[in-house]
Amino acid sequence: MGSTATIHTTTHAGQLRYPGGRRIDRQSSTGHLFYVAVTDSGTAFQVYRSTDKGVSWAAFGGTRAAEAAVQEMGGLFVDWQNRLYWTFRTNHNGQDRVWMQAAVITASGLSWHTALLMGAASNGGNPGSYFSGVAVPLVVRLRDGRSVGFVAVGHQGTTVMALRLYGFTIAAVGQPRAATTVTNKSLWTFTEPAGGHQAPAVGYELSPAHAWVAWGRTYLWTVKLPWTGSSWTGPNTAVRLSQQGTDIPAPPAMDSVPAVWRNPGWLVAQPYQYNTGQVIVWERNQANTRTTPYVTPAHPAGVVRHCTLSYNNVTRDFRVYAVGTSSALLYYIDYSVTAGTWSGWSTVSATAVAGVDNYSVRRDSFGSARYDVVLAGGAASPWNITHVSQDLTYAPFAPTWRFGEGGNSLDANGRAWDVTRDLDLRWTFSDPDSADTQSAWAISRQIGTGTVQYLRASDNTWQATEQKNSSATPARTLPGFTWGVTTDPNHSYRVKVWDSTDAASVYSAALVVVPSGKVNPTVTAPTPNQVITQDTVTVTWTAAEQTAYRVRLKILAETVYDSGWRAGDATSHTPDLALGDGFSYAAVVETRNAEGLGSDEQSVTFSVDFVEPATATVALTPMPSTGIIRAAISNPAPVGAQPAAAAQELYRRPVLYPYLVEHYFETADMSGWVAPHAGTAARSSSRAHQGSWSYQLTSDGTDALGSHVQTTLIPCTAGVRYYLDMWATASVLKDVFAQLRWYDAGGALIVADNGIGKPPPAVHAWEYRWAVGVAPGNATHMRLCGVLDSFPAAGDVMWVDEVRVRVNDPSQGVRIAAGLPSGSVFDDWQAASGMAYEYRVQVRGVNNATVGGVWTA
Numbered sequence: 001m002g003s004t005a006t007i008h009t010t011t012h013a014g015q016l017r018y019p020g021g022r023r024i025d026r027q028s029s030t031g032h033l034f035y036v037a038v039t040d041s042g043t044a045f046q047v048y049r050s051t052d053k054g055v056s057w058a059a060f061g062g063t064r065a066a067e068a069a070v071q072e073m074g075g076l077f078v079d080w081q082n083r084l085y086w087t088f089r090t091n092h093n094g095q096d097r098v099w100m101q102a103a104v105i106t107a108s109g110l111s112w113h114t115a116l117l118m119g120a121a122s123n124g125g126n127p128g129s130y131f132s133g134v135a136v137p138l139v140v141r142l143r144d145g146r147s148v149g150f151v152a153v154g155h156q157g158t159t160v161m162a163l164r165l166y167g168f169t170i171a172a173v174g175q176p177r178a179a180t181t182v183t184n185k186s187l188w189t190f191t192e193p194a195g196g197h198q199a200p201a202v203g204y205e206l207s208p209a210h211a212w213v214a215w216g217r218t219y220l221w222t223v224k225l226p227w228t229g230s231s232w233t234g235p236n237t238a239v240r241l242s243q244q245g246t247d248i249p250a251p252p253a254m255d256s257v258p259a260v261w262r263n264p265g266w267l268v269a270q271p272y273q274y275n276t277g278q279v280i281v282w283e284r285n286q287a288n289t290r291t292t293p294y295v296t297p298a299h300p301a302g303v304v305r306h307c308t309l310s311y312n313n314v315t316r317d318f319r320v321y322a323v324g325t326s327s328a329l330l331y332y333i334d335y336s337v338t339a340g341t342w343s344g345w346s347t348v349s350a351t352a353v354a355g356v357d358n359y360s361v362r363r364d365s366f367g368s369a370r371y372d373v374v375l376a377g378g379a380a381s382p383w384n385i386t387h388v389s390q391d392l393t394y395a396p397f398a399p400t401w402r403f404g405e406g407g408n409s410l411d412a413n414g415r416a417w418d419v420t421r422d423l424d425l426r427w428t429f430s431d432p433d434s435a436d437t438q439s440a441w442a443i444s445r446q447i448g449t450g451t452v453q454y455l456r457a458s459d460n461t462w463q464a465t466e467q468k469n470s471s472a473t474p475a476r477t478l479p480g481f482t483w484g485v486t487t488d489p490n491h492s493y494r495v496k497v498w499d500s501t502d503a504a505s506v507y508s509a510a511l512v513v514v515p516s517g518k519v520n521p522t523v524t525a526p527t528p529n530q531v532i533t534q535d536t537v538t539v540t541w542t543a544a545e546q547t548a549y550r551v552r553l554k555i556l557a558e559t560v561y562d563s564g565w566r567a568g569d570a571t572s573h574t575p576d577l578a579l580g581d582g583f584s585y586a587a588v589v590e591t592r593n594a595e596g597l598g599s600d601e602q603s604v605t606f607s608v609d610f611v612e613p614a615t616a617t618v619a620l621t622p623m624p625s626t627g628i629i630r631a632a633i634s635n636p637a638p639v640g641a642q643p644a645a646a647a648q649e650l651y652r653r654p655v656l657y658p659y660l661v662e663h664y665f666e667t668a669d670m671s672g673w674v675a676p677h678a679g680t681a682a683r684s685s686s687r688a689h690q691g692s693w694s695y696q697l698t699s700d701g702t703d704a705l706g707s708h709v710q711t712t713l714i715p716c717t718a719g720v721r722y723y724l725d726m727w728a729t730a731s732v733l734k735d736v737f738a739q740l741r742w743y744d745a746g747g748a749l750i751v752a753d754n755g756i757g758k759p760p761p762a763v764h765a766w767e768y769r770w771a772v773g774v775a776p777g778n779a780t781h782m783r784l785c786g787v788l789d790s791f792p793a794a795g796d797v798m799w800v801d802e803v804r805v806r807v808n809d810p811s812q813g814v815r816i817a818a819g820l821p822s823g824s825v826f827d828d829w830q831a832a833s834g835m836a837y838e839y840r841v842q843v844r845g846v847n848n849a850t851v852g853g854v855w856t857a
Contacts, residue, residue, distance in 0.1 A: 145172025
């Protein structure tokens, strides 16, 4: 329903003069309405705001003073980035002066810009004798935050009058300033039989922002100004809308021109010159090549003295407002585009308009499904300024189905669904009135080509006639085991909704569901708890019915390989992943049946245990003159049970995270380390993986769980995954591994993350060790540890070298070379200039076991 509310009372005569201007506008981001008034003193402004669609109003922010008494208000405009603009005219020092005022709308008020003087000219002591009318400012907000616009101003004259455009710009952060925003031509003159006030009108298309201007007092003129992306181009000639000739009556004079852009046409209204009790609306087409007239039925109050118009942004219907002669009541009438007919005239309010021309209308119904009218009423001062909301009734748009929301919701139309599962039907309610809500729904079902049925929500049964179910929830769950059986043809569901006014939508497009039942595969290899002695595994399975499959490998809850869904009936797959020695994996298989329904996950757990080949290292030499990076690979000779290298691959990736801590032990500074656990430690030159020094731990045999060296506490960030790596060897064939220890703010140990623990391949043989862990939520620090495990005895020795930690990069890198022999040198000419890279070598042994390399920058 509509509403009527008093905004304020005023002693300022002609508060809303003139009807062609727009004194009320809507903020798109909030839906709030804004109206600006001249204060009773006549020398300041007050902005009013409604947050409830005009039901109530309150002054918003403080008043804003003008330099002198305000002679005329041009209108109000709120842009899409929450800036408010209006124009006005003053009489100061014998001049007509036109101003543009802007302000940024904040949550609690207005942040004012400095008022910008658009134009000034001597009026010979007669205010309004030079500038005779001011339009609403036309503004376009650019993506960089700048505003560009212009103000259309009417120039007075005896018989020759003019229309001039004054440009301005406002920086994203800054004050308004005059600018040339209209090029080529910005002044048009015209002959007016009877001089007088003439306030022009402006509007613009949305994309691109071509502008339109209309002006005149009796005969009306218009121009279209093409948008260039940052300004407008004024055409050389204007188009006359009103007919003129010696045998044609002149239209009645108007003080302001009402006009509005209604995609795809420019509407301009005036009293009809052949019957002044009617209004004619001229529509200029978007191409500016044709004018179409629409003439209203006769006004109930006789000769039309003032008019304006607005339009329905959903239906494109437009509404004409006019005051006649026999009474000062404001009437309106609608033109239906679909029917091509006019409705009847109706009154906006039972209150007469004070001074006949004291009213204004928002330019369209966008965003609120209503027309907004403000009018001044009362026989004498003080006058009441009243807002009238004229609600529009729209049917909701056809609902659209929602997909991919998890749970029991389909991920796309036309999918198969397990008949034993609940089926969630979810849709989107949408209405031209963004504030409107759903009040009821109806769902239809058709099985194959059978009879259409309708769901009754009260008992979840299907009926022969449409069932309107009251509910604001845009969803309905059909229980499993009841909504269908596997032998059913496809189900087609459609939904219809009602809004809060009980207006109904049409039915939606069909949601097609394929009733189906799961067909689960059986994994035949690997077998449960099988030990794989190489770094590859082939997963095999059987399935009674299959059109697609998916294979994944998981370590605990983390997926480390995913084949994705692959079409076909293949029942074996070898993941392209080098299995890690010492890890346990789950092989997970899913298949789809003939109707496309996915099976349950079928999982088998297996472990990996093999002897890795020796870890290779790589030395990098940038060669800027040739644009390459040379990678020289070093392959240590196999020791102990290590297999010989059969082939190797070279990988590259960008360096995303620098090392946070690095220890190479080549200097005597050991401040980054604290006393070891269950042993003694010192720098040693007896062993070194790189350089001449390492860090030596000698166990005292007091802890059967192991001895370890440890760094000082290093700051860490909770929730971040870190990567620790090092080289290690020992005097005994006992497990050595890398370890991350996490500590809280009080220095208490929270938990530890261990890397794979294995003996070195031979006594005193260096082996690469690493560990990955996520800092717990209460962790603030970490320690880097090298551990000698497997019940170390007193005198057992471990050495560590090249100890480093950084944020983990999970990328395996890009393979840039394969099949490289031992000791290869490879020139990488595809590395981008200026990018930091790191490389690693992955070695495959003759036993089909693989070892990943050390990332080296």
